[in-house]
Amino acid sequence: MADTLYLVDGSSILFRAFFAIRHLSTRDGRPTNAVFGVLKMAQKLLRDHDPTHMAFVFDRPEPTFRHEQFEAYKANRPEAPPDMVVQIEPAKEAVRALGLPVLELAGYEADDIIGTLAGAARSKGMDVIIVTADKDMFQLVVDGVQILHTKKEDALLDAHGVEEVFGVPPERVVDVLALWGDPTDNIPGVPGVGEKGAKELVRQFGDLESVLAHAQEVKRKSYREGLLQNAEQARQSRELATIMCDVPLDYGPDDLERTKPDTQRLQDLYREMEFFSLLEELPGSPAETVEAGARPLDEAGHGALAKSPWAGLYRNDGLLYFSDGDAAWSLPVKDLEPALFSGLKLCAHGAKSVLRRLGPERFRPGKDFVDAAVAAFMLDPAGKVRPISELADLYLGQRARPGDGAAASVLLARLAPRLLKELDEAGMASLYQDVERPLVGVLARMEAAGIGLDLPYFEELNHEITSGLERLEKGIFQAAGENFNVASPKQVGEILFEKLGLPVKKRTSKTKSYSTDNEVLESLKDAHPVVPLILEHRILSKLKGTYVDALPGCVNQETGRVHATFHQMVTATGRLSSSDPNLQNIPARGDWGPRIRRGFVAAKGCVFVGADYSQIELRMLAHLSGADGLKKVFREKEDIHTRTASEIFGAAPGLVTADMRRAAKAVNFGIIYGMGPFGLARELGVPQKEAKEFIERYFSRFPAVRDYIDGVRTSVLNTEEVTTILGRRRFFPGIGRAPKPQQQALLRQAVNTTVQGSAADLIKKAMVRVEPLLPEGARLVLQVHDELILEAPEDKAEKAGEVLGKAMGPARFPERGGRKSPARPARRGGQLSSNQWSWK
16 A cells, blocks of 8 residues: 655644634733644544654745746735734644754745646655635645645545546646635736636536637637636636645755654643643653551641642542642541631632532631632733643642542642742732632622512513513514514515615624514614614513523522522623623613513512722722723712713703714713714714714813723733733733734723723722621622622611622722822612612
8 A cells, every 4th residue: 555645734723723713822922823723623633543654734924936937916905914923833833842853944835836746756656635615726626636625624525526526537627726816925817707607618528728829719708708708817826726846945845754752842832832732631740649548637637738829629528638738638528627727728729619518608718818819810810710730730730630630739738838929929919818818708698598489470471561561463464565574684684674664774794684683673763663663572582581581490409599600700891791691781761671580589578788989990990090080970979971971962951862872881981981973973873973972072071081091002002901090911922923903802802801890899899898897697698790789687787788889899909100199989888678689
């Protein structure tokens, strides 16, 4: 059996990987997505085909002989993204470390090297597989040379396969390209002849010269005239599209035999690029593997743990593993005493989950404990939550075998000082110690407490909404003149745009069918009576499915309460999120929002006590920017949206209309979220020119806000990071090199992070402050971004409200320029309800 030579179009693979795999980078911001994609492709080829000979072939940046033939060759090709360019050399290095040759030659393209080697290999009796997604390579297919097409699920194409996929046999590919041209490479082809026409002409007449010879016989006028007037251009295009197969090379197919991978170099590369999943796949130990046998925890173990700087804690099923960084001990969960738990300087991973299983009311860690997952996420807020072994590999160069709880506890003890050192160097030590660390226990207890749900009330609400939906459907069918599935976008589109003849606003990107999204329907509200009914039906259906139907199913059968999960390690801004169910997304306004909230009830003998920060993000913007005009509005307890409307419309506050206030509100929040004239115009339904004027008037009245935003944008372009009021960092690697549309989106995120992230810092700090001061029996049960809700015994409610108001009250933060001033609360004291959560 003949040896097979695999020739991989490295440039094509790298390009596809860069756009297919997004948002992959190291902690310090170096992009790694293209390198990762190239490595995965190389591994797949080696695993699936086990070739004896294989090479990756890359283009060089220098001009080639084709540029000498045709000066405009590739002139229209956009410049390669900088984040991709910086990965080319690391990708080559990684391929070499796999034991595979990397080929390139100045003055020639990868296609030419591949064509030359393919011919040389065939002359030696070798088979050739070319790995590419480039249609130009189809011309190289002959007996013994096939294409492994990476766009066609790695289909292996021989001459027959090429004809099936491309429409002509391999020997006619260059003739098609001569007529069609190639916009990517700026090969002109014949004007007026596209892909379909080029293939039809070649199938009808044969090669290029035959097509040109029969040009007068071509029936289609644009084709005929194009051929007659551009014959020489077509010939030149064919020459440019033809792959050279006699490149002067210093090596041949025999020199491309695989060699043994350089495991040590791969380990170094994978660790440097933080490819931990690839690191685990390497044979041998990519990092020092820690092994520790655990002894039952005895007095000697107690003593060693008490004296150790840090004690690692790992829970595995019914056992707890403790370590002082060297030895490890095990203890059944049922035998753990709260005093031992709180008396050690513990480091756990995902401590909230551990606390929930132990019982967060009884088991409270000491003030110095470390949650390795939370600390690591603060250091890399855009990344995933790394498991213990990955963190240990990253910071210590050590690992534990999967399921080895004793070794995991050893690694956690060793990780604690390193993570604290990293936080200190990043300027986030205080944020961790004062806010994020104690918040772990607060959230665990809040999750354990849960919140009550009035099931009979929700059943009544369900019946009412179901009846409302039925009435709406009858009205919709009457207005439309026929029955249809209101939940089907396709059928809604047919009714609106085919039967009723409403103007088509846009089509879906994939199927090109009528778009009936809410933005489209909002723009058609006045066009036909059926449209607002469909919109109302959608709102009601969503409320029913998302809340009224779903929430009763989330009630824990043992406690009779809903226990949502609150996440510290999801959002890069530092905001908490919740799931199972998402209690932070319960609607607050409209006809149904407050009614859904009324279905949440306090325990018997208790009431809810709540307080929220009013307009906290706008207040934070006023504080951070130092805008005196904005600060004055809040100090004088004016309505910020009315005041803004007064400023941008030049009207006295008493003359501000509801529409003017609505526009001002959109401007106020649009400024925070970086909304430009286009977005604001769409939000308000006004021309862009008018929206632009609103924004300009706002900035002319509050110039300090514009200065602040411009300052953040300039800073993040230089430093690739922003910080919140308490020093939380968010990184924007490569923002200065990003394409303009992407860069503008990242700049908006950067500005928003400083405001929204600072507001998140404030509410978290309030949660940490309020919990230890609450009267007996009172407890935090819910946080909804700027709102805290307590459950308290009726006779302790007033006291709980006072505590809540104090905890959310004035705090001192540095202003821009280092000045100090209070960040004022929006509401002093808690607001009492009956036993229902219904305010806001």
